[in-house]
Amino acid sequence: MLNEILARRVLIVLGKGGVGKSTLSAAIAKVAAITGDRALIMECDARAPLAATFGVALSFVPIQVAHNLDLMTLDGRAALEEYLRLVVPGRMLLKAVFASRIYQFFVQAAPGLRELMMLGKVFYDAGRPDAKAPARNLIIVDAPASGQAMSLLKMPTAARSTFGDSIVGKEASNISKMLRDRRNCAIIQVTTADSLSISETIETHAQLSSIHLAPAAVIFNRTPPSEFNAVDISALTNRRGPHIRKKDLEHLAELAKSELTRVAQARKAIAKIRTETGGPVLEIPEHNGLSGIALIDSIATELARYREDEPARRAAHRR
Template sequence: MLNEILAHRVLIVLGKGGVGKSTLSAAIAKLATVSGARALIMECDARAPLASTFGVASSFVPTAVAHNLSLMTLDGRAALEEYLRLVVPGRMLLKAVFASRLYQFFVQAAPGLRELMMLGKVFYDAGLDGDKAPARNVIVVDAPASGQAMSLLKMPTAARSTFGDSVVGKEASNISKMLRDRRHCAIVQVTTADSLSISETIETHAQLSSIHLTPAAVLFNRIPPSEFDADDISALANRRGPHLRKKDLDHLAELAKSELNRAAEARKALAKIRKETGGPVFEIAEHSGLSGIDLIDRITADLARHCEHETVPRAAHRR
């Protein structure tokens, strides 16, 4: 199933703030390059956390950050100006438009149009306008936090209704078709085990399904390791030896119990997500002590193993 998701031209990753959405967006994009595909990450956060992670300046122009992997910041105003360059003839006229007070007021007063143009940038860079082959194989959109992401994804439908058969209305229609084309576009949710993330993931999943944008999968991030059980904790607490103090052993046993409870809660949350969403859920292990590119690389390796497990049985079946 993960291999099928990676076959899409556009992957939109969304989730509550703090669940590791940006890290997983980068890991998904890097995984796409493992098979030789070219990938572009578009991050929507103006603070550009991924640009900082990869050690490059935030830019509306794609910047290479690894082999076959580029990164850019998706900015609504820059996307609008790029679009106008395509439809307004003459540099002098365009320069005058950008400098005018009316244009500045229009940009500030119409944030919805900027959101529409952000998705339009995804649409055109994915090569889904039919006029050219896609410049890159996979675009991974590190979307805003769930609430903002819902507004972003609803904008094309709203704009299509508002602007009708105008140029903007037709653009909105094309973008809306892209989002709902399950051959080319897939939405992936990210969650962790904390109750707020679980609730928001389930609520967002229902909202997306109600507008015919059912997510293709959920990535359940930071699953605690289960390397011991209650019997192991009991054995630890009852150990004896000349250099072992009961106070220290009891403290370690309490820490172990806390981790065991955390793992149990994560399993309950995982079961709830599977039940409420009804779609594929991929477990991403917690990697304490790792951050930045090291964490991205580790998660990429974890996801690659998911893909290998999907491929091997199919190959065996063909034989």
């Protein structure tokens, strides 16, 4: 499944705030870059957290942050101005357009214009038929939190209905086709075990399916490891020795039981996600003590294992 997902030209990663969506977006890009593809991460957060992580300034154009890996901030206004530079002849005329009060008012007041231009930028960089810029191997869009992401993904259909056969309407139609082209575009949801994340993931999955944008997979992030069981806890509490205090053992046993409960809850949550979405779930374990680039690299290693294991999994399924 991961090989099929990475074969797309555009991946849109979304999830509830705080589930590790940006880190997963960067890790996916790293996996693609390591295997020889040229990857571009487009982050939608104006605060540019990934730019800070990679130690570069916010940029509305792609800048290289690692081997085969570029990064940029996706901004509706910047995308609109880039588009106008392509279609408005003459630098002086373009400067006058940008400086005009009508243009400033239009950018602020036009409903959904920024969202449409953001997706238009993705469409352009992915290699639209009339694009002058070269197509990239893979674009990963680090989308806003789920609620905002849904508004973003619904915008092309709404704009097509509003603007009809105008230039804007036709562009919206092209963007909508890109989003629904499962050979070239895939949506990936990210969740963790907490109940709010699980509920939002299931609800968002249903909303996406209802507009024919069903996600290709769910990444279950920060899965707690199963390193011991109830038998191990029982053996711990029954230990004896001159320097072992029963009170200490009981305290450790309670901590271990709490961890077992957390693991069991995570397994139930994963099962619920699989049942409710009907799609594949990729599990990424916790990486305690890691952050920044080290965390991205560690998660990329976990994702790469999914890619390496796929031939064996397919063979086992055939048997």
